[in-house]
Amino acid sequence: MLAASQVPSYTLAALHAAITMPKDTFISLQDLILRLQQFWAAQGCIIDQPYDLEMGAATFHPSTFLRALGPEPWRAAYAQPCRRPTDGRYGDNPNRLQRYFQFQTILKPSPDNIQQLYLESLSKLNIDPLVHDIRFVEDNWESPTLGAWGLGWEVWLDGMEISQFTYFQQVGGLECKPVSGEITYGLERIAMYLQNVDSVYDLVWAQHEDRTILYRDLYHQNEVEQSAYNFEHASTEVLFKNFDSSEKECQHLIELALPIAAYDHVLKCSHTFNLLDARQVISVTERQQYILRIRKLAQAVANTYHASREQLNFPLLKK
Amino acid sequence: MSGKKDLLIEVGTEDLPARLLQKLSNEFGELLCAQFTAAKLTFSAHKTFCTPRRLAVIIEGLDRKQQDQHIERKGPNAIAAFDKNGEPTQAALGFARSCGIEIDQLVVDKTSNNPRLIFREVRAGLNTVDLLPEILETTINKLSAPKRMRWNETTAEFIRPVRWLLVIFGEETVATTLFGHDANNITYGHRFHSPKQIVVKHASAYKELLEVKGHVLADFEARQKNILEQVYKLAASAKGKPSYTQDLLDEITNLVEWPNALLGGFDKKFLEINKQVLINTMQDNQKYIPLLDDKGELLSQFIIISNIDSTSPEAVKQGNQKVITPRFEDAMFFWQRDKNQTLESKLEKLKNVVFEKQLGSLHDKTLRIRELAKYLSAYTNADSDHSQRAATLSKCDLLTEMVGEFPKLQGIVGHDLASHDAEDKEVGLAIEEQYLPRQAGGDLPTSAAGQTLALADRIDSLVGIFAIGKKPTGIKDPYGLRRASLALLRIIIETRLDIDLQATLKHAATLFPKSLNADSVVDEVFDYIIERLHAYFADRNIAPDVIDSVLATRPTKPNDIAIRIEAVCSFRKLPNAHSLAVANKRIRNILKKTDRNNIGQVQKELFKENAESVLHIAIEELSSDVESLFQQRDYAQALNKLADLRQPVDTFFDDVMVMDKDEALKNNRIALLAKIDSLFMHVADFSRLQS
Structure with missing residues (x-):
């Protein structure tokens, strides 16, 4: 399941084929997670589950931090809640949250067509690269607490950073052999884009028949309470x-x-x-x-x- | 068939860092050329190409092979080579062996009168295609990149993963490999517009093929020109003027293969935020080009350079506008929060911010800067109260949320808040201007208090950092002291401030805790700063010997140095200058051999030759005039007058023998020359001028 698949050319046949799917389907936040899971499962990733401890980024999940070490191949994908206490805004800011969700993919060794795979995953979200301006802009990642660094990009969709793309060079102070490719999707950002809303709280998390659950319904109170805890009461x-x-x-x-x-x-x-x-x-x-x-x-x-x-x-x- | 062909090399990569791309591309071309030259392969020209996904070079008219090499080695003397029987000696046999041939293949050089055995060989030149693999690999490895990466299971490293390799020489694909990719004659166009393979048959077709079939403008200059045309067209449609630096434009150019400019906009309500905040956000974070109206005011429109000829440009525009809005909302939020507290209220909190472990907190630094500002105000003609107030508040904005989010706005936010707090106008301006010049060649502070603060802050850092033993070494300059030195020299010289640098440094040293013993580094700091003057004046096309001649007199006021340098430069243009410089050198040589303390007064009665008294009269006549010109620092006029000494000095040296046997005559003559020397030394050591 883990052999690096060799993609000979840079044809985007698969991508273009995918784009021809009906575009009017609305993508809720949970659809977004499901689609990414489905796509990456088809690339041989195990769908791991969120880790049950607080962390600042999906990279901290043992499925990334520990599995990136040593020679063993590994492919995994998972959604992970991330906590950044200083970013709390008591639920008042439409873009900043003290807890948000990342979708993480780790491919070890990083396959030669990893950029290609990523672009295909976007097509599963109905993002047409001939409509939108998708770019890979230099971004060198470093986590001083994890003793880790890598080179890669932030991916721009019409000027908005929607993903982080990193080739791990060192993790926990150890050289990565082989190199893992890490792709981190900012789920709220992408969803806000897909659903064309200006506030994270207006995002549709799930829709079923005539019932719609918004991000607000699920997490606004959480933001208010946790911000108070983080800033005042801890x-x-x-x-x-x-x-x-x-x-x-x-x-x-x-x-x-x-x-x-x-x-x-x-x-x-x-x-x-x-x-x-x-x-x-x-x-x-x-x-x-x-x-x-x-x-x-x-x-x-x-x-x-x-x-x-x-x-x-x-x-x-x-x- | 011609012996020369065009070579095309294209290294296809994943997206390279835009800010490095141009440097990489130039270096790639230069290194390849150097390698060919070293291999004795000639070529007529080279041209580089670069986009985020490729580095390419065309070498035109490159030799197909190296010239044959004619090798000649001289062996033993012909007489020693054969014995009486005509048999080869051990020496001859040994030489043949060392050349790897039989003795009968050696020849005897009969053209010389000392004939020797000669080994001659024509070593066939290698084919370029056979040399290429090594040349290419060496070039790639020599490319200087700040950080390289691995991307697969091998240990190969490059700036970003390499995904294809194209190498054609004439019409042939060259058999070579790079990072596991066999070279081919195939390139790839724009990732989305033209994902199919494109076959390149000849280097000359490369650029056009990529443009026509590939949706890629591979030539950096052409791409930039294309961008500028689009930008100016859109700007005109919005009645605006694009605002960008060359660096930003270069970066934008290297973020795209197929540029398409779009006009975006934002809500006018954000225009109440400091315009620099908006401009920085657009330029630094989003790589947009902001637009200004004809008064230089920011418009609520900006230009996006996308990398796609979108089927729905409106969607791309909308998307970009959606990104900028929350960023501006954030800025607005920070600004409103910061406004709720005065700048002064942050002062106490600076105690918690470390400037440098041994040099204390930013609060400590603030107190030192205030003292230094007070001292300097006398020389900058600043209102001392304003300078001190500005110094007190100078670092407070570092604790605002706005600067926390947009660090480049330090000073600018302080100015805004000072105005909001109804501080004196000059105080606010000084807070902003303390950071000027922000880059090499940038604008200088215009207000006296701003100049005062800009100098005080930098002088404090220089003395402090030297005192704790962290002065810059080699290329390591973590505190930016080189830049700080140049900045303070520029401020002093270009705003003509009469500041004694040495005395100021001494005063600054007294403001540090005694334990640091800062006083002991004053001379070192002074020399370090003055040393920067070489670079400063060299940039202004002043000859190094002129700079040396002035610095040799060890003046301590930078502005005075600048005036002297100007004077020496114009002196040099005088017809008498050359011969006076020679005379000065001669005088200096004589004085070198003399103990200066023993030089007495000139005694007229000891003059023997007419030339002596003529010179003495000339000096006496000039002296008082010149001295007062020196007082007024009119060095140019003083030198102009001194130039009149040429005739009497020349006659003196023609007619008078200084080193007379009579000790009294000799000393008197030396005393006369010492007078001339000391007159000139008021300005510079002219003996250091090259002819």
Whole structure:
């Protein structure tokens, strides 16, 4: 299922064929997720599920962070809620959210036709590249907390960034061999575009017969409450303590060579740090120190995980 | 058949970074040419092409093969080569062996009167096609890219993944490989307009084929010209003037293969936000070209350069407008929030922002800048209260949400808020102007308080960073001190400020904690800044020896240096200048051998030759005039007068022997020459001028 498919030419026959589907079908946000899942499943991706811990980006999901390590091939796709406490706006801003959704695809090794596949996935969303201006604009990605970086692009659709496209070069301080290709779709952005609405809260999440559920119905209250928590009520005393104890727990689990369990605590540290940041209690110099502490943990987890897979003879290599 | 053909190389890639593309493309062409030259292959011209998805070069009239090489090696002397029996000696045999041939294939060079064994060989030149694979690979590896990447299971690295390779020489495809791609004669057009293969039969057809069949303008200049034509046409239709820098235009040009300009617009209500915020958002984030009216006011329209000849341009336009609106909404939101607090209210919070660990917070820096601004105001003719007030508020806008979101707007937001807070006009302007010039050659501060603040901020950084031992080394200059030095020199010189740099640095040093011992780096900082003058004046076509001659007198006021340099330049054009420079050199050589402390007063009674008294009278006559001209810094006029010394100086050197045996006569003559020297040294060390 994982062999890199060789696409010989740059013909877009498949893409153009797809565009001829009826265009009037309305795409709700959940349709969007379903269509992307269907498309990527057909490319040999397993459809993974959102991870059950808070994280700042879908890259933090073990299906990306851990699976990008080592030689084992991997293809996965999943939707992931992402939390960015400082971006909270109490539900008042039509574009900013303290929690939003990414759709993540990870292809390892990155196939030669990865850009092509991505464009085909857009065609499944009725985005016609002969109507719209689709461009790949340089964007070099770096996650200081994960000790990871890669080169790639942000993808522009008529000037709007709708996806991040990255060839991982290093993750958890380890060289990526082989390189993983990561594609991250900003689901709300794309949906707002497809549904032609100006506020994220006006997005149709689902539609069934005469019943329509909007983003507002599902998440507006969540934004109001969580913003209040993030900015006003989160106990910084508890958060500082939590950070320290998660760090300790992580180190302990690394010593026990339990990297997957340890990684959960990297995620906890990272989210706790983000909350402290939202409470504006971390000074500029301290900030750097916290980032370094998380990175140190992430790198230790990466090393331990790699070693553990090696001990198992990299089982996915055989499949 | 001709021995020369055209070569076309095209490396097809995934989308290359727009801001690097042109440099890469030029370098690709230059490196290839250098490789061919090194391989002794000649060609008549080269032309580069680049788009986001390709780097290409055409080498015209390239040799099909290298010239044959005539190799000649000299062996042992003919006499030593054969014994009496005519048999070859060990020496001869050894030489033949070293040449890899039999002894009878060597010849004896009879043209020389010392005949030797000679090995001659014609080494056939290699075919260009056989040399190409290595040349191409070397070129690709030599291309300088800040960051390279891997993209598959190999260790191969390039700027972005390479997806095809086209190499044709004449009409033949060259057998070579790059990143696993065998070369072919196939290129690809625009990703969406022309996804099919395009066969290129000859280099000369490349550009047109891509344009006609491929929807790709491969030539950077042609593409830029096309963009500009479209931009100006649309701008005219909106009665606007496009606002862009060359850098932005280059970047836009390298973001597209098939440019199509569209006119977009935004709600006029956003025009109440600082126009620089709107312009920056459009230019930096979206790569749009904003439009200005004939008064320079921003219009609510902008130009988008898309990469598609859309079947629905309206959809592309609508889409782009939808992107800009929330960005402007954000800016509006930040502006309204920032307005709710005064600039001054941020001052205390600067204590929490580190400027540099050892140099303290931005609040500490603010206090130092204020003291320095107070000191400098006397020299800049600024209102001291205004300068100090501006200094106090200078860093406050760094804590606004607007600057947090748009860092380039530092200063501009401060100015806006100062106006909103009803601070004095000059205070607001100074806050904005402290960052001028924003780039090399950029506008300078126009207000006295702005100049004061711009100098104080930079001088504080220079002294502080040197004091903690983090001065720039080589190309490493993390604090931008080189740029800061040039900026402050420009401000002093071009606004003609009478500032003693050394004294100012000394004062700045006193404002740091004693423990940093900042005073000890003052001379080093001074030299570092003054060193920048070489680059500054060289840019203005001043000869290096003129700069040297003035700097040799170690003046401490940059503006004074500039006036002297100007004076020396015009002095040089005088008919007497050359011979006076020679005389100065001669004088200097004599003085070098003398202990300066022993030079006494000139005594008329010791004159023996007429030339001595003539020269002395000439000097006496000039001295008072010239001294007062020096006082007024009218160096040019002073030198003009000094030029009259040429005749008496020349006669002096013709008629007088300085190094007389009589010690008293000799010393008197040296004293006379020292007078001349010190007169000239008021301006420059003329002995350093080259003839």
